[in-house]
Amino acid sequence: MPPKQRKIAIMGYRSVGKSSLSIQFVEGQFVDSYDPTIENIFTKTIRINSQDYELKVVDTAGHDEYSIFPSQYSINVHGYVLVYSITSLKSFEVVKTIHEKLLDITGKSHVPVVLVGNKTDLHMERTITADEGKRLADEWRAIFLETSAKQNASVSDIFQLLVTEIEKADGNISEKSNCSIS
Numbered sequence: 001m002p003p004k005q006r007k008i009a010i011m012g013y014r015s016v017g018k019s020s021l022s023i024q025f026v027e028g029q030f031v032d033s034y035d036p037t038i039e040n041i042f043t044k045t046i047r048i049n050s051q052d053y054e055l056k057v058v059d060t061a062g063h064d065e066y067s068i069f070p071s072q073y074s075i076n077v078h079g080y081v082l083v084y085s086i087t088s089l090k091s092f093e094v095v096k097t098i099h100e101k102l103l104d105i106t107g108k109s110h111v112p113v114v115l116v117g118n119k120t121d122l123h124m125e126r127t128i129t130a131d132e133g134k135r136l137a138d139e140w141r142a143i144f145l146e147t148s149a150k151q152n153a154s155v156s157d158i159f160q161l162l163v164t165e166i167e168k169a170d171g172n173i174s175e176k177s178n179c180s181i182s
């Protein structure tokens, strides 16, 4: 089967770890320094159910509650990773506004999304519980994951699960069997 090309945008407040998650996923390393992103595009091929997916991962600039949703991320993007830091209430509030704007701009009631609570290694500084994250993802009918880019915990799961969500939205995977029928 020829590879399927899928474009994914990673969005969230500043400094939540969007670049760190992208670099950990694509290059398998963690960079401790902080360098604000304008935009970076990474590519990586993953295989799910004998199908190759060429992922184009767009690491976007930090968004805040006043940012206008960048129109270039509303078209030709198959799915979204919305990231907050479990240590930052502000970043949790910002993913809510991003999700609202995303539905508004796409005019859809449901978009494939993985909600990610990053920086689980900083558990002493946790301000958002896993339950709060899960509840928000349930409201959105999205997948929820907590990760640590630093410890490489659950990072590749983000992308595997998002591709599965994209395939479900395209009708290529039945919700019940979780098995590819394409």
Ligand SMILES: Nc1nc2c(ncn2[C@@H]2O[C@H](COP(=O)(O)OP(=O)(O)OP(=O)(O)O)[C@@H](O)[C@H]2O)c(=O)[nH]1
Binding pocket: 012, 013, 014, 015, 016, 017, 018, 019, 020, 021, 031, 032, 033, 034, 035, 036, 037, 038, 060, 061, 062, 063, 118, 119, 120, 121, 122, 147, 148, 149, 150, 151
């Ligand atoms: N402890 C810990 N630090 C992290 C983790 N992920 C990222 N960081 C740190 O958080 C800071 C910001 O990380 P980035 O990946 O640059 O964050 P970003 O969301 O891409 O930031 P912007 O480009 O400003 O939007 C850096 O100092 C990272 O090293 C994590 O899982 N654990």
